[in-house]
Amino acid sequence: MSLLLRDVHKHFGAVRANDGITIEVEAGELHGLLGENGAGKSTLMKVLSGFHVADAGEIVLDGRALDMRTPHDAVTAGIGMLHQDPLVFLPFTVIDNFLLGAPGGVTVDRDAGAERLRQASERYGFSFDPTALARTLSVGERQQLEIVRLLWLGAKVLILDEPTTGISTSQRDRLFDVLRRLAAEGMIVIFVSHKLEEVESLCNRVTVMRRGKVVGHVDLPVPTAQLVKMMFGDVIVEGARPEAPLGPPVLQLDGVTLAERLITVEDLTLSVAAGEVVGLAGLEGSGQRTLLRGCAGLVPARSGTITVGGADLTHRGYRACRAAAVHYLPAGRLEEGLVDGLSLTEHFELVSGRRSFFVDWDEARRSTGEHIDSHTIKGTPETTADALSGGNQQRLLLAMMPKAIALLLMEHPTRGLDIESAEWVWSRLLKRRRQGTAIVFASADLDELLRYSDRIAVFFNGRVIAVVNAADTTAEELGHLIGGKQRTE
């Protein structure tokens, strides 16, 4: 048995998420699929599991080309997908979750089902109380339940999308044991991850993807450096970083612990000076966003203190932080920054700080025209925010920033932007920096991190595992750290 993906293409608008992907996996293989966020791994796996229909290309299982239009088709063909968030219905009992999606008649025989669940679970050393509510299971146990269910439904191919997020180490070891055993029994296991260490310890063979394309396939083990290079490409840092004198400390974190959903940022101590740029590196969901939101007063600190410009802002909330000249720009420009359907004039008027009861629309349009000129936004005062391109939305967000900012918190300042817009964004940010603004930004782009940061804090699983001077590090070292490897001397 073998699985072949041949020349798979999948576009979303202008984005080529998968651009001619060819992968072959043999039965009994533990195949890793490695790549940075946005490399196209998840899209490919959604195509393979029938969630998306490919624009072109074919999927051949066991010598037979599959025509998959829905996830149901994939299950019937024997392809099971374990999603990053297990598809478990929390208000249902374990047995109902197990039987859900099973073929069969109108009635549900829970007793027979419970017996089958027991048998299927025992084989892999799991045990469940069939009548327990799924809500009471840990994330790891939900995953186990989902695996047992997929196997029982007759999966020959098991896809796991980032399965180790949010589960304990012992549950992870257990999971890996089961996966090794399934592979030994002749199943095809595809393990999708951006965690180098896990792929290295688990898989026999790995495919590396970058920007929608396959970079290459290698048999493991290989030196980590080779994988890092495949994942991130050659990073060439041009030009000297602009030096600027640092001022007094602006942001001070002292033993801060923040918790948000699956991520806990623990015991972080960090100080950022006026005019300093600190980059936050790490795989997405490692805690960078939680830290930024914590500094903006959007996630309450469990312990520790956060001060900005000497004022204690711990537990003061977003509006107090805003009043203390903290500005937060999240990654979702149209989701958490701009308002769909509102014109540029309306946006500027909302943040103008003017207080009159009536809006002077003539004056508003006039000043909007000035903003449009000074920030070279491609649009008119009447253009709505959703009609702008990503680059112009970012220009609008920067134009809407208050004049004086002590601390600027940004997620992915240039994600999805063309080079010209990206350069422009940073020219604006560096101007702010010269005026004494402290900047903390999260990015997945090593080049951006190395080029503009003074220091880089590397996150792994909610912890800052290293704070390095951007001038003294290399992309390779950064890649190692991001993958969870400690500095190799």
Place this chain on the structure above:
Amino acid sequence: MMLRLAQWRTALVSLVLAIGITLLLLVLVDAPPLEALRLLWDGSFGSDTKIADTLMAWVPLVVAAAGLLVTFQAGLWNIGVEGQIIMGAIGASWVARSVTGPSWLVVIAAFAAGIALGVGWALVPGTLRTVFRVHEIFSGVALFFVAGGLAIYLIIGPWSRAGIASTSGTDPFPTASWLPTIGRLRLSIVAVVVAVMAVVAVAVLLRGTRYGLRLKAVGRNPASAFLMGIATSRSMLSAFAVCGALGGIAGTVQAIGFHHKLVPSISGGYGFLGILVVLLAGFRTAWIAPIALFFAAILVGSTQLSLRLQIDSSLAGVVQGVLVLLILLTGGWQARRTRIAEAEAET
């Protein structure tokens, strides 16, 4: 420009369809369709008394619709406006029954009490939504039943007519509390002026003020609005309050301007109907007055139908419902076609 044209076409298509379906319904119940339409017209605009009645149905409907525009602007479904109208009527009734004095004073006090109770009743779902995250549709429906129950309790209990406990209503209020009418007509100029003022005020509020702009931002994207520094909860609460105030005005007009007593169905369904008016108007202020007039005309005219052709007057409700469904349907169909056309243009 293309979009405008498409919208007009959509509206026209659904109007023609609605008239067609109505005529079909009339044929099905064995009524002469054209005669029925003529009676509908005669019954609503045929004489000065009919016009007066239509206008008096238009007033609470358009005021409630204006209030709903404000909550819709903030992204809220204030279904509870029907209950807010009832509470407004109860407040006005209390003043009309207990306050004595010159007519102008009693009327102003009645409006004040109606507005106060309407606002108070609207702040309950508002608080539940902003503080406890209970959706306003559920609390609004529940509170409507509570308000209706309270009205019935008052009518058969503390405010019942001497000697009889009947659900037909309280004793008529002292005439000092009645809104002045023109001659023998039931038309009150004060009520019409209040309605026009309410619509104009809402139009100005939504279009010209910073408050209206903030509501728009909160309604379309509360997350972005919050990050811009807008007090989103306070904005939502205030939208509930404004809508409750207008609901209270509608209830006051029903109590002291039309029925002159408290009756169980004092709100007349105008709140729920107001939702349909706003949906049909596509949330555009300029459209609610004519659409509300059209609805009021069907409502008043259909009583003629039942008298003359023995057709149940609930036909009015059927026509209104069919019309709104068709508009929403053709609107959705139009949006789908636009999406497909855009997708094709892209490839």
